[in-house]
Amino acid sequence: MIRAGGAKGVDHDWEPSVSRRAATIKDVARRAEVGVATVSRVLSGSGSVSAATRERVLRAVAELEYRPSALGRSLKTQRTGSIGLVLPEITDPFCAELAAGVLACARTLGEHVLLDVSHDDPVRETEIIDRLVEQRVDGVIAVPAGEPAGWRAALRTGVPVVFADRAVAGLPEIPAVLADDAAGVRSAVDYLAGLGHRRVGLLGTTTTGQAYRGDPGVREAAFRATLADRGLVPDEDLVVLARPGRDGAFAAVAGLFQSRPDLTAVLAATHLLGETAVLVARELDLRIPGDVSIVMIDDVPWAELCDPPLTAVGRPGRDMGHRACEVLLRDPARRDRGRPVVLPTELLIRGSCGPPAGMPGAAPRSPRTR
């Protein structure tokens, strides 16, 4: 195979085709018999090039199957075109939704997404941040584990950071996109109280490490506040905080259900707790909603498949991810003011709640009438 040699003419013997080194901008320039700058201009669309030249360059690009290297470009421009996404867990349906939102937005903005999971471990999270900084990502979106130190360090490097779903106490300078959890809890408790429930339990989570804004704390507080507004003294035995993990959830739920058989309704602060509540209720032969009504925070696919379908407080995970990405990438103004973006929740009434067992009008030990 003979190939007419270009300007400086010496033919390369291309190696056996299979693994010849990727073409660089220089190869293209040589082949098109132009300077590298011209190739760059053609490919970036900036500057001006004659039609004929452009044509030649494009042909060389095609013939060589040239792919510009983002490495060279990034080094020069000091932008990598990728952002980091730090999630506690990718198998969690809420996090996955959030990720989908980030991905969708990043795509429209032409950014890549570097994903990593922290398992809610601050040490690991800090490690991840470090590596992300080393990669020189253009920004980071995180559902933070709660330890401020790592994030402070990140800030010092100058990477823009946006929190989603949770915010870290003591870092008001980092913008956040949150769900209106307080309103969500309120809507759920109001609904339950409206049904006639007087002894409502809360299945919450312990706050590991630092306190969050936008997480456990506010759910608990909103729970108490709503009850108080209704003139119900929150019975402290009825709020139980589960340790992280399935076992913690199980212990908490079983403990609550067994120690307080007079309980008529419960609000599960996470979908894990909701799931556990359903399972434990089944094990204890408690009917839903006949014996106990359940509302769960976070709507997940299985909520509708449950029998009865579970009433839930839906939080817009996908929107939150999308929004966080927008704030990060195209809203530096907002990034500077510290006010968090708060997105509304929605009470999705399905079949898991009814009037309390003793209630006039309630069918005793049977599916709800009303």
Added chain:
Amino acid sequence: MIRAGGAKGVDHDWEPSVSRRAATIKDVARRAEVGVATVSRVLSGSGSVSAATRERVLRAVAELEYRPSALGRSLKTQRTGSIGLVLPEITDPFCAELAAGVLACARTLGEHVLLDVSHDDPVRETEIIDRLVEQRVDGVIAVPAGEPAGWRAALRTGVPVVFADRAVAGLPEIPAVLADDAAGVRSAVDYLAGLGHRRVGLLGTTTTGQAYRGDPGVREAAFRATLADRGLVPDEDLVVLARPGRDGAFAAVAGLFQSRPDLTAVLAATHLLGETAVLVARELDLRIPGDVSIVMIDDVPWAELCDPPLTAVGRPGRDMGHRACEVLLRDPARRDRGRPVVLPTELLIRGSCGPPAGMPGAAPRSPRTR
């Protein structure tokens, strides 16, 4: 703003701290009064440096909060330390599991993961591949959408590719990590037949675009073959192929259930179809398993929460992801031989199957006895 432009060693006036440019290896070298190579040696641990020098360098690194730039390094070494992960969907629980496996393995190997989703759209997938190549990822793991062209192009650039969960027909040279779907289907059908079922339906999916190895085709084939082995002529009316999406699933399931009330069991080839089957059965007032037994391929969290809990063929999504990553990153040998890695499935017997309605020993229109 004046900066003393010193050849060697004039003190810089650092700017107001808030956004001064990140320190480079040069800054560190200058501050530690050594050459850049020494800094590099200290940081990479290679070569030899005197304890005293190392000390000085480390101090400078700390004082400057120096973070080596992966950009510079990658450009030089021609390795980015990141791999691409292309999934049809991140909100799908199976994909999320797979992603978790990849993430776990990548982490132990010190690689970053660039995630993108194709929505099973070949056009989009090709776009993603292109961008990944441009980023010079060290390799890509994909649950492919099915169009070979894009992958052929990828191969030509020299990026190693490994498929997971599905393989693309016509690309035997790309190694794949698959689940043993045929065995999974067989175990399910055998189980159903053993229970006494004679009229078993299959809810499959249409094969969009190219045919897969490891997806719809083999499930359907295994279904027919198992039935045949049992001496049952597969009734072609009983296998229905759903179009992608919720609507397609619904149409298929409703169609099957309504047109063939004599059906006593059904195998759902995907979790979406399983979910839909449960919903439709409920709507049609068909009891599970009294009127119809259901087995689903893919075990998902809600399978246990269903009432009754759903019997399913579990596929090791996380392992598959982990394995795919290993094959990609540390098993170039296997990468070359074309034989796919096949991981076993597991039949998880729960409560959604019983003997067929008319069966001697079966309680008519009621939960299973046996």
Added chain:
DNA sequence: ATGAAAGCGCTAACAC
């Protein structure tokens, strides 16, 4: 309209 050349931050020869 186009080319030459100077880096971007790093590693790896190669000198000393």
Added chain:
DNA sequence: GTGTTAGCGCTTTCAT
């Protein structure tokens, strides 16, 4: 043991 230097592939003045 340590410094100097030549690139890696690209963009971007600055000349021409």
